[in-house]
Amino acid sequence: MAQLYLAPMEEVTGYLFRQTLQSAFGGVDTYFTPFLSPVTGCAFKTRQGRELDPSHNAGMNTVPQVLTNDADAAVTMFQLLADLGYREVNLNFGCPSGTVVKKGRGSGFLRDPEGMERFFDRLFSHELPMPVSVKTRLGYADAQAEWPRILEIYNRYPITELIVHARVREDWYGGKPDMDAFAYAYENTKLPLCYNGDITSAEGCAKILERFPDLKAVMIGRGAVANPGIFREIATGEVMTxxxxxxxxxxxxxxxxxxxxxxxxxxxxxxxxxxxxxxxxxxxxxxxxxxxxxxxxxxxxxxxxxxxx
Ligand SMILES: Cc1cc2nc3c(=O)[nH]c(=O)nc-3n(C[C@H](O)[C@H](O)[C@H](O)COP(=O)(O)O)c2cc1C
The missing domain is CATH 1.10.1200 (Non-ribosomal Peptide Synthetase Peptidyl Carrier Protein; Chain A)
Structure with a gap:
């Protein structure tokens, strides 16, 4: 059975949401925090500190997500996270927000494949304190034109897992996930792969796993806010009352x-x-x-x- 991940959702799936879901229903193998941007000058902002406080994440497998295009800032942040006891970190290459994209971060980074290479070259030239996974979209505007190149970049680095939200930035959250572009990744990567996008029911999840039986994981966001019992239902069949x-x-x-x-x-x-x-x-x-x-x-x-x- 593929693993089940709660997607990071800024302003929604903070630690209180995750704790409440965990104690009410469980069924989640890994929780991802909403994105955290490295801050210069101090360790963490108050809110980030609350999000990452190990006691707020006790009993859950939590992976902090980092949003940056600066490899050195990423390394510094990874070390702080390792010091707090985290065992994996996730990089955000998907955020579509205008302010983030303008700074060349999140899905804005996907417009700059050479910049991504430079980032990963520098990042992986360090001895990193823990494994790094990536959550990505399929490109900025046109998956057919952009995705093969982007995937080829990920394939060259020791990324531990690739989580693919099967949309491009310009889709925001609309339209339908591009299943053909996701299938391209399924055929063309050896990285452990996680599918993300528009799973809203146990049946929807089963359909994805039928088509892509070797997935390591599926990730659910909005569908889990609408139905916080969805993970337990997928894992055990027990429907939320x-x-x-x-x-x-x-x-x-x-x-x-x-x-x-x-x-x-x-x-x-x-x-x-x-x-x-x-x-x-x-x-x-x-x-x-x-x-x-x-x-x-x-x-x-x-x-x-x-x-x-
Ligand atoms: C309100 C909101 C906030 C989000 N915040 C983040 C975030 O902090 N980091 C991230 O990688 N994705 C973020 N996402 C994207 C989700 O993690 C997920 O990739 C997307 O919603 C598609 O999955 P779903 O259809 O299961 O919701 C956010 C999405 C929404 C709707």
């Missing part, structure tokens, strides 16, 4: 309020509902109440309307 979802929601809400206070929690829960709301296609009115609510009381009434009591 309404009562379990309610308990998960309540635990997450309480954890968020404990850390962030009500105002920021409402903001964060609205993000979660952006995905969780897909479970309730006929409940536009209640979902609108969630989007518009401004107080805890309003929020809890709207959430109860959707989740039941």
């Amino acid at each position: 309404d009562a379990e979802l309610r308990a998960f929601h309540d635990a997450l809400y309480r954890a968020y309020v404990g850390l962030w206070g009500v105002k920021d929690t409402l903001f964060k829960m609205k993000e979660v509902w952006g995905y969780l709301g897909d479970r309730y296609p006929d409940a536009e009115r209640a979902k609108k109440h969630i989007r518009k609510c401004r107080s805890e009381a309003e929020y809890l009434v709207a959430a109860a309307e959707l989740l039941g009591k």
Whole structure:
């Protein structure tokens, strides 16, 4: 059986989300943190420190994700992560955000294959404290034109695993994953491979594994926010019940309020509902109440309307 990974989602799958998912359902082999950018001058920013605190990741296999195009900064960060006890690190070559791309990072790096080579040459010229995996898109604008070259670069380096989100940057999160371009990777790399993109059900996951039986892993993001029990379901067949979802929601809400206070929690829960709301296609009115609510009381009434009591 392929391994199951929770995708990194900035502002969504932080450590409280991961902890809550783990204690409610489990089924995840590896959790990836949302991307962390190296900071100069100090070890970690407060928020990064919280994300990486080993006690916040106890009992889970957590892989920190790093976003940079500076090999020396990456090495410094890897060492700090190793000192905290992490045993693997993941590099982000996929983030589509305008500010990230403009700096030639994330999927912006994919426009510069020579720069990628220079980065990897320098990175792997160091004795690294731990294995490095890569999470990538298929290119910047055109997978057919760009992906073979990009894959050929990854193939030349001692990357421990290649996680492929089967879209190009210009797709953002829209359209359908490009399964032919992913199949090209399946045929043309010896790196352990992980598929990522649009898995929203156990059946969808089974279809991917039927077509690509030798995958090391599959990674799920949005589908796991909409159905946090999806990993357990894939692993054991046990489907999440309404009562379990309610308990998960309540635990997450309480954890968020404990850390962030009500105002920021409402903001964060609205993000979660952006995905969780897909479970309730006929409940536009209640979902609108969630989007518009401004107080805890309003929020809890709207959430109860959707989740039941
Ligand atoms: C709100 C949001 C935040 C994301 N943040 C990250 C991130 O920090 N690092 C990363 O590699 N990918 C990030 N992604 C991409 C996801 O990890 C994943 O590759 C993408 O959503 C496709 O998988 P899915 O269809 O299972 O969600 C993010 C996606 C979304 C929607």
